[in-house]
Every structure is written in C-alpha cells, then in structure tokens.
Amino acid sequence: MTRVEFYVLPDADPTSRLHAACRLAAKAWQQDFRVFLRCQDEHQCKAVDELLWSYRAERFIPHNLHVENPRAPVVVGLDETPALSQGLLINLAPDLSNHISRFARIIEIVNQQPELLALCRENFRLYRRQGYDPQRVEL
Template structure:
C-alpha cells in the first residue's frame, strides 16, 4: 500500500509550494526513485518545468514534460499513468490521482492559503476513506 504524506509549509505562497515540490523531487531522484510531479493544469506543469531548471543553481534535476519523455527520471504531467511504477508521486492537484496504487509514496504539499488548506483537508479525508493512513510532516 502506498505511503501518503502531507508536507505542511508555514507560508501561504504558491511559489514556496512549487519550490518545495522541486526540492522533494530532487531528493527522491537522488535517492534513485522515479518521480511524477502532478500539476493542476498545463500552465503549472510548464512553470514546474522552468523552475526545475533554475531553482537550485548548483544542481541539475533530469526532467521532462510527460508528452516529451514519459520515462524521464522526473516526469511532469497531469494524471497520466506513470511509465515506471513504485516511485514517488508529488501531487499538486486538488484531486487525488487515479494511479495512487502505482506509487510507493504519495506526497501532498500543503501551504497556509485558505483554499489550499480546504482542498488538502478534503484529500486527507479521501485517502482515509480509501483505507490509507496519511501522515503529516511539518516543514
């Protein structure tokens, strides 16, 4: 069963949330895990693509948009199934992925924006309803 974690940020900015997603993707990739960064929409996917090039000047994270290379070490997409199973899903969407069982770990990133808190609370409840035991991690 997938391990579900909610990483809680102290800030309310979406920029910090995306930066945290990039940092977590880099950490998972360096640990040898395939990563799927799931954006809310195509615009956010493109923003993540650009941010992964620039968020850390001394580091390179090999990544691609799903439509360009679905087998890249870090894939950015919407809700496509992963090419490589048992990796890490970083879910930035308001909805649960239809492919949770194909990942060994699912990360939701929570910030303090009221609409994000509400969406994440709802996702927390949905995971529990599906039999998962989501954990909270303070950043």
C-alpha cells in the same frame, strides 16, 4: 501499501509549494526514486518545468514533461498514467490521482491558502476512506 504524507508549509505563498516540490523531487531523484510531479494544469506544468531547469545551478535534475518523455527520471504531468513504475508522486493538483496504487509514496504539499487547506483536508479524508493512513509533516 502506499505511504501518504501531507507536507505543510508555514506560509500562503503559492511559489513556496513549487519550490518545495522541486526540493523534494531533487532529493528523491538523488536517492534513485522515480518521481512524478502531478500539476493542476498545463500552466503549472510549464512553471514547474522552468523551475526545475533553474532550481540549482550546480545540480541538474533530469526531468521532462510527460508529453515529451514519460520515461524521464523526474516526470512533470497532469494525471497521465505513469509510463514506468514510479516511486514517488508529488501531488500539486487539488484532487487525488487516479493512479495512487502505482506509487510507493505520495506527498501532498499544503500551504496556508484557505481554499487549498480546505481541499487538502478533504483529500486527507478521502485517503483515509480508501484505507490509507496519511501522515502530517510540518515543514
């Protein structure tokens, strides 16, 4: 069954979520996992794409937007159907993916923004209702 984790950041800075997503994507890719970074909108997709290009100068993270190459090791998209069996879904969108079962692991990144906290609490409940056992991880 898919493993679901909520990574909780200590601050309310939206860019912290993007940096955490890039850090997790890099780590997963280094461990030979396929990664799908699910963004909330096109603007966030472009921001994540740019951040991945400049995340660490000494280490390239092979990635593409889903519309450009859905078979890249790290894919940045919305809620498109993964082209390949993806190992990890990093969800930055406010709702659950329609493709949960296609992933071995899902990470939801939460910060201390009140509206995001409320959405993530609801997502936590939705995962439970669907039979998953989401775990909380403090960062």
